[in-house]
Amino acid sequence: MxxxxxxxxxxxxxxxxxxxxxxxxxxxxxxxxxxxxxxxxxxxxxxxxxxxxxxxxxxxxxxxxxxxxxxxxxxxxxxxxxxxxxxxxxxxxxxxxxxxxxxxxxxxxxxxxxxxxxxxxxxxxxxxxxxxxxxxxxxxxxxxTLWPTLVLLPLVLGAVLLIVQRSLRKMNQLGNEVQDIDASHLKPLPVAGVPSELLPFVGSINRMIERLAQSMEAERKFIADAAHELRTPLTALQLQADNLQPHIVASNQERFKELRGGIARSGALISQLLRLARADAPVLSSTNEATDVAAIVVAAVSEVLPLAAARGIDIGAEEMSTDKVAAPGADVAVAVKNLVSNAVRYTPDGGTIDLCARTEGNVLWVEVRDTGPGIAPELLPRVFDRFFRANVDVEGTGLGLSIVKAITGKYGGEAVIRNRDDGQTGIVAAVSFPLAQAAGVAAATRARRVAEQQNGSHAQGTAASHQLHGRDA
Ligand SMILES: Nc1ncnc2c1ncn2[C@@H]1O[C@H](COP(=O)(O)OP(=O)(O)OP(=O)(O)O)[C@@H](O)[C@H]1O
Ligand SMILES: [Mg+2]
Known part of the structure; x- marks a missing residue:
């Protein structure tokens, strides 16, 4: 036991x-x-x-x-x-x-x-x-003379159970809070109402959390600074390579192309490192933004639409919730763009990508479904690891999904990747964010929807959905 x-x-x-x-x-x-x-x-x-x-x-x-x-x-x-x-x-x-x-x-x-x-x-x-x-x-x-004892014994045993449970309730609460601690939630445990016997223990955990937060912040800052420092010389290198290109003799053009490809890959890696460092940064208490996810999905698709069209990929949206989420638009956009860019990158020419934004309870899910090769089931648990790439034949830094995970974790959401189970090959990649409840945003959204329905106008989501549907065009 x-x-x-x-x-x-x-x-x-x-x-x-x-x-x-x-x-x-x-x-x-x-x-x-x-x-x-x-x-x-x-x-x-x-x-x-x-x-x-x-x-x-x-x-x-x-x-x-x-x-x-x-x-x-x-x-x-x-x-x-x-x-x-x-x-x-x-x-x-x-x-x-x-x-x-x-x-x-x-x-x-x-x-x-x-x-x-x-x-x-x-x-x-x-x-x-x-x-x-x-x-x-x-x-x-x-x-x-035995009756009082026989009646009282179960009552006293019940009282013992209750007293022990009550006394340990605070400990269980603390245990749950400790369980919730991870890299994206390094908040000290509350000390209010904690029994004096547990205070030294809680104090040690809080000091440990503080040290951990400091060292993680130092590591994050180092990565951000390093990436930032590397970006300037790399941009200069890129410019010089661009200027040099007309002067490279034809026989060397192929090798020069490889050199420029290398510079571009390094640039992509530095950009992803910077995004990861930003995603890992702690949430500011002043963050109280309500973000329109439908608009972000539209923007993410618009960005990849030319590439998708050139490769014959049919990209469209089925369902578009107009609810707002409690996370900054810039971060939600980075998460959604990473999923969409993965879908476009790993789906072969002529494939299909379906998007949807769906409200389920208190969260909004953005789902990207592709018809790519999928991911081997044994590799699925590792796709959120930093620098992990399941398919090394396709270019990538292996940081995109780590950024997605860091962003969703930071705002109390989730990131999920699974293979399709509807008979087709491909991935279902989904992120969730809690709905914006603060400052009456939800109420305002509902009121606006009612007003729109009364005016007979289309909801923003419907418009977004039409805008997105490559197939409709
Ligand atoms: N839609 C997808 N279909 C098939 N494999 C995928 C898909 N999305 C991600 N993967 C696999 O998961 C790995 C990790 O993805 P992630 O987005 O983190 O990195 P990346 O795409 O390689 O690089 P980056 O996004 O940083 O440019 C990828 O290398 C790829 O093998
Ligand atoms: Mg990626």
């Missing part, structure tokens, strides 16, 4: 409470039985003393045999030397006349009896009761 503080505490306290309850039950049962036995003995003694004080005549001289109830006591009075008892409540019972004075337990007619014997020179008085009756009386009375 997994070691759990809650389970350990509940089990330990449960065992402790149960042991105490059992010990208390046993001791009160025994004490009650002993008390009851003493009371019954006292009754035998008192009856004997009363008989000695002259109450013997109250016993009938010839009582009916076997007329006495089983639970009743038996009284026998003897005169020394007489054959038969002077008085007896049950003449069929022959109590041993030689029994020791005081209390004794004797076997009479195959049954055990508790006898009180009062002896003086002129009389022998014996008062007896069946031990089985006494035991039954003692048990019945002692059992009644």
């Amino acid at each position: 997994k070691s759990s503080l809650r389970n350990n505490l509940v089990i330990a306290l449960g065992i402790l409470v149960s042991v105490v309850a059992i010990a208390q039950g046993i001791s009160s049962y025994q004490l009650c039985r002993a008390g009851m036995s003493a009371l019954l003995d006292l009754r035998l003694e008192q009856v004997a003393v009363r008989m000695h004080n002259g109450f013997a005549s109250s016993i009938p001289a010839t009582p009916e045999r076997g007329s006495q109830p089983v639970r009743d006591i038996v009284i026998t009075i003897h005169r020394p030397g007489a054959e038969v008892p002077l008085r007896s409540t049950d003449p069929a019972l022959q109590l041993p006349e030689d029994a020791a004075a005081g209390f004794s337990s004797e076997d009479v007619n195959g049954e055990e009896w508790r006898i009180y014997t009062l002896r003086d020179p002129g009389t022998l008085i014996q008062v007896a009761q069946r031990s089985s009756v006494r035991n039954e009386l003692e048990r019945e009375t002692a059992m009644t």
Whole structure:
């Protein structure tokens, strides 16, 4: 079983409470039985003393045999030397006349009896009761003392469970918050309401988060600075290569083209590194933008439309939600453009790319579906890794999807890549962003839609969808 503080505490306290309850039950049962036995003995003694004080005549001289109830006591009075008892409540019972004075337990007619014997020179008085009756009386009375324990034990165990759960609730909350910590969410844990025993622990975690955030920020800054520094000489190199091209002799043009290709690839890598550094930057608290995703999808498609058209790729949109998302437009655009550019890059000539923006609950999904070769299932889990390229035959830096993941993670969204499951080859790449709720944006959007419907005009999404559909054109 997994070691759990809650389970350990509940089990330990449960065992402790149960042991105490059992010990208390046993001791009160025994004490009650002993008390009851003493009371019954006292009754035998008192009856004997009363008989000695002259109450013997109250016993009938010839009582009916076997007329006495089983639970009743038996009284026998003897005169020394007489054959038969002077008085007896049950003449069929022959109590041993030689029994020791005081209390004794004797076997009479195959049954055990508790006898009180009062002896003086002129009389022998014996008062007896069946031990089985006494035991039954003692048990019945002692059992009644167990009821409170039996009723209280489950209640106390339930209370223990509740108290432990309540005490550990804060710890569970902290555990959940620690689980939510990742590279894009390095917020310190809240200390308000944390029990004092946990404060040092939470403090250590917060210091660790701070150090981690600092070192990640330093790394991000280094990458951003390095990329930025490299961009200027590379741009100069590019310009010089452009200027040089007319002077390169025809036989060297092919090699010179490769050189320019290399410069262009380095430029692309630096641009992606800069985007990644920007995507990794922490969210500013002032970020409160509501972004129109439909417009971004339109722009992303417009950008690749000439290339797609040249390669005979049919690119279109099916469904276009007009909801706005809570993320800066520039970042949403980078994420969407990366998915669209992947689809165009990896889809063979004559393929099809479908886009849609769909609201599901509190999030908006942008989905890009292509008819490319797809990705081997064993490589799928790695596509979001930095510099990972599943297909090395096609040029790329392997950073695009890492940027997408960093952006969606930063704003509480998701990025998902899967192979199509509708019988065609290809990828379904999707990103989600939470809908903009703040500042009544959602309400304003709804109000605007209602107004548009009332005016009979097309919703922006419909317009966007028409604009996008290469097939319609
Ligand atoms: N639509 C797609 N179809 C097939 N493979 C894809 C698709 N999108 C991504 N991949 C695979 O996933 C890998 C990672 O993609 P990612 O966008 O991160 O990098 P890239 O496209 O190689 O480079 P970059 O986008 O930085 O120029 C790609 O190299 C490619 O092999
Ligand atoms: Mg890419």
